[in-house]
Amino acid sequence: MKKISKGYYIAAALLTIWAIVDFYHYLVIGQDIVDYYDGANIIRKLVGNSLVQALVKILLADIILIIGRWRSKEKTSIQSTTVISLLLIVSIMGTWLVSMFTLTVVTAQEIYDQLYSASYRFPENVDLSSGLKDYYNKSSVRYGKQHERQDWFEYSMLTAISRNNEASIHSSGNYDNYYSDRSKLIRDVRYPMETAVLFYDANGNLLHSSEDDIMYFHYYTQEEWDAGMDSTAGLHYGWIDISEGKNADNWEDDPYLRFRTMYSGTHSLYDIKAMRVTGYFEGTKLVPVVMHYITETLIWPIVENDDQFSTGPNSYSYIVSDVDRTGKLEWQLQFDRSAEYKDRDLVTVYLDCPEMWDYKSSSLVYNGVEYESLAALTEKLDFPSWSDVFLYSNEFRSMGRFKLNDLLVFGGWEYADYEGFDYATGGEPETEYILVTAVRSNPLACAISALRNIYIVTGILALALFLVVYSNIKKRLVQPVADVVAAMEDGWRNIYHPENTLAMWYEAEKLHTNFAAEQDRRRMKDNEITRLNTALEYSKVAEENRRRMTSNIAHELKTPLAVIHSYAEGLKEHIAEDKRDKYIDVILSETERTDSMVLEMLDLSRLEAGKVKLSRDDFSLVSLTQAIFEKLEMAAQAKELQIEFSFPDDFTMIADESRITQVIENFATNAVKYTPAGGHILVKIQTGHSGTTFSIENDSEPLSDEALSKVWDTFYRTDEARSGGGTGLGLAIAKNIVELHGGKCSVRNTKTGVEFSFTI
Numbered sequence: 141m142k143k144i145s146k147g148y149y150i151a152a153a154l155l156t157i158w159a160i161v162d163f164y165h166y167l168v169i170g171q172d173i174v175d176y177y178d179g180a181n182i183i184r185k186l187v188g189n190s191l192v193q194a195l196v197k198i199l200l201a202d203i204i205l206i207i208g209r210w211r212s213k214e215k216t217s218i219q220s221t222t223v224i225s226l227l228l229i230v231s232i233m234g235t236w237l238v239s240m241f242t243l244t245v246v247t248a249q250e251i252y253d254q255l256y257s258a259s260y261r262f263p264e265n266v267d268l269s270s271g272l273k274d275y276y277n278k279s280s281v282r283y284g285k286q287h288e289r290q291d292w293f294e295y296s297m298l299t300a301i302s303r304n305n306e307a308s309i310h311s312s313g314n315y316d317n318y319y320s321d322r323s324k325l326i327r328d329v330r331y332p333m334e335t336a337v338l339f340y341d342a343n344g345n346l347l348h349s350s351e352d353d354i355m356y357f358h359y360y361t362q363e364e365w366d367a368g369m370d371s372t373a374g375l376h377y378g379w380i381d382i383s384e385g386k387n388a389d390n391w392e393d394d395p396y397l398r399f400r401t402m403y404s405g406t407h408s409l410y411d412i413k414a415m416r417v418t419g420y421f422e423g424t425k426l427v428p429v430v431m432h433y434i435t436e437t438l439i440w441p442i443v444e445n446d447d448q449f450s451t452g453p454n455s456y457s458y459i460v461s462d463v464d465r466t467g468k469l470e471w472q473l474q475f476d477r478s479a480e481y482k483d484r485d486l487v488t489v490y491l492d493c494p495e496m497w498d499y500k501s502s503s504l505v506y507n508g509v510e511y512e513s514l515a516a517l518t519e520k521l522d523f524p525s526w527s528d529v530f531l532y533s534n535e536f537r538s539m540g541r542f543k544l545n546d547l548l549v550f551g552g553w554e555y556a557d558y559e560g561f562d563y564a565t566g567g568e569p570e571t572e573y574i575l576v577t578a579v580r581s582n583p584l585a586c587a588i589s590a591l592r593n594i595y596i597v598t599g600i601l602a603l604a605l606f607l608v609v610y611s612n613i614k615k616r617l618v619q620p621v622a623d624v625v626a627a628m629e630d631g632w633r634n635i636y637h638p639e640n641t642l643a644m645w646y647e648a649e650k651l652h653t654n655f656a657a658e659q660d661r662r663r664m665k666d667n668e669i670t671r672l673n674t675a676l677e678y679s680k681v682a683e684e685n686r687r688r689m690t691s692n693i694a695h696e697l698k699t700p701l702a703v704i705h706s707y708a709e710g711l712k713e714h715i716a717e718d719k720r721d722k723y724i725d726v727i728l729s730e731t732e733r734t735d736s737m738v739l740e741m742l743d744l745s746r747l748e749a750g751k752v753k754l755s756r757d758d759f760s761l762v763s764l765t766q767a768i769f770e771k772l773e774m775a776a777q778a779k780e781l782q783i784e785f786s787f788p789d790d791f792t793m794i795a796d797e798s799r800i801t802q803v804i805e806n807f808a809t810n811a812v813k814y815t816p817a818g819g820h821i822l823v824k825i826q827t828g829h830s831g832t833t834f835s836i837e838n839d840s841e842p843l844s845d846e847a848l849s850k851v852w853d854t855f856y857r858t859d860e861a862r863s864g865g866g867t868g869l870g871l872a873i874a875k876n877i878v879e880l881h882g883g884k885c886s887v888r889n890t891k892t893g894v895e896f897s898f899t900i
Contacts, residue, residue, distance in 0.1 A: 352499075354379050781821055
């Protein structure tokens with residue numbers, strides 16, 4: 141079979157490692173699928189997200205392995221656990237994905253309605269936040285004081301732009317520029333909206349736009365400053381174009397970089413307590429030539445060390461112009477261009493509470509044309525008629541783009557002197573100023589952000605459901621079947637016993653029951669075959685032993701019978717009458733030998749058949765051993781043997797004394813018989829936890845391995861030169877007697893000879 145190429149494994153492994161890196165970046169950098177809305181298309185945002193990229197790479201790695209497996213043409217069956225895992229992933233995780241997609245779309249539609257409504261009301265919010273209506277409200281308390289001046293109206297325009305440069309609403313639909321996140325399943329988050337605010341005059345000329353880079357302020361003239369009038373609100377309003385060098389990164393090229401840096405950090409210039417500017421005005425626009433500023437940090441040391449500003453312990457009150465008149469205040473120079481404007485008439489003013497904004501907008505494509513910002517798009521649009529721009533005009537309503545991932549709504553407001561208009565003359569009051577707004581938002585991104593907790597919780601639940609279902613199917617169905625298959629492949633030798641058969645499902649339980657029944661049947665069959673084979677082997681061994689015994693008996697009886705036969709014939713033929721008594725003695729001796737052999741054979745037969753009854757005698761094993769060797773004293777002296785005894789104190793044991801005597805006589809006779817002349821015999825009796833051990837060690841040639849293994853067999857004798865005759869039944873009888881007592885016989889070669897022993 142053609143195996144899957146290693147290249148597929150390598151490619152899949154590299155993609156997997158790459159995916160792990162993306163997962164790590166996702167966990168470390170941020171866990172939101174869509175970050176704070178920056179105006180980019182949601183698809184582009186998702187494609188750039190590390191989590192989505194990691195999932196795609198994992199999917200590609202799986203596809204590569206599938207292609208490699210398909211091209212390998214391996215006809216191997218797929219495991220059940222793999223198929224079940226894939227089916228569960230497709231069913232459970234697929235259902236989860238479809239459900240989350242549906243929920244996201246439904247939630248995005250609901251958020252869309254809220255965002256559209258808020259976007260549609262946005263011009264009204266701009267108007268209310270600026271107080272521009274007071275300009276036309278003749279009944280206003282402030283009208284007669286300061287609000288009839290044109291510079292105040294323009295200042296209100298700039299304030300309106302600044303305050304509505306960014307907007308957002310909560311899920312409740314209320315405007316709120318602050319983030320709120322309560323701990324609940326569906327997060328109560330703000331829905332960010334990208335805005336653009338523009339003001340036009342009645343002729344359609346752009347006055348101010350969100351995209352302008354402006355600093356606006358109250359100001360005091362030099363005379364008002366010297367008079368200490370900075371204790372009240374400023375009586376004059378103006379603005380400075382600070383777009384010069386906006387994209388520069390050093391102080392020389394961007395004279396307003398300090399203020400941009402400060403504003404980007406705090407979104408305010410409140411630390412700038414006042415500014416002293418020498419320049420000239422172009423309407424309400426101030427063109428600065430020399431600029432100084434003073435901060436709160438520079439003022440406080442002077443105030444704290446001067447008693448005229450003290451109102452009590454650790455309590456101070458001051459007016460900046462008063463502090464300036466002390467002569468201790470050091471104004472910080474921002475820039476000085478006086479050399480460039482020697483011929484201009486310059487005035488010096490003092491700016492109070494300067495403010496600015498930082499307009500942020502991403503590029504966008506509208507009707508196939510790309511614009512660098514939302515404000516730029518709004519400025520370029522050709523509306524039907526500026527005089528027809530109202531908050532609820534159908535022209536702006538028709539310009540709303542109804543997309544879940546990109547909502548763009550335009551709106552407007554008209555300013556005219558309705559209170560001063562005489563309706564009796566007919567017609568409408570003449571429009572003086574026009575407000576145009578554009579609001580862009582992404583309901584789908586907001587829905588994804590709001591549903592983040594639901595994604596996490598339901599994803600964990602779906603994964604838990606997958607693991608539970610998979611575990612149950614594997615434990616209750618697949619694993620029992622796999623165990624049965626493994627046992628069958630092992631030739632039914634494995635005994636399959638599940639921990640809990642009640643945990644199995646019906647089919648697996650029936651399979652287990654039938655398998656156990658078949659296993660029992662096979663076990664009984666194997667046991668019967670084993671029993672028959674054992675019986676056959678036993679019969680073969682018994683038959684072999686019978687033949688060998690018959691041969692040995694015939695061989696052992698042949699010699700004495702031949703002697704008896706020959707001497708009997710000699711007596712019958714009256715041969716050597718003078719040796720008659722000798723012949724008779726020989727015949728009697730051979731007869732006794734034959735009779736002894738027959739008795740030994742009968743005794744062995746009874747011992748092997750277990751028909752011998754043992755008596756329980758209490759006797760001294762030491763005295764018994766000494767008595768037996770006294771009978772062999774003559775034979776030992778004839779061979780000049782040295783016999784050594786190693787006995788404990790007089791030791792008694794309970795056994796059949798006559799049978800134990802028979803065993804010891806056999807051991808002792810063999811020792812005397814087979815020990816060479818002048819040899820040594822050691823007789824020992826030892827007691828321990830295992831019982832009483834009797835051993836006889838004599839000098840002789842060591843026995844071969846074959847002799848050591850067969851020395852206890854019936855009729856077994858070593859070579860005739862070593863054996864010196866004998867029936868070969870003595871040791872076999874001794875072994876049966878000891879085993880009948882529950883003991884054990886043993887033989888081993890020693891350094892000088894052979895040791896026979898038994899333990900009871």
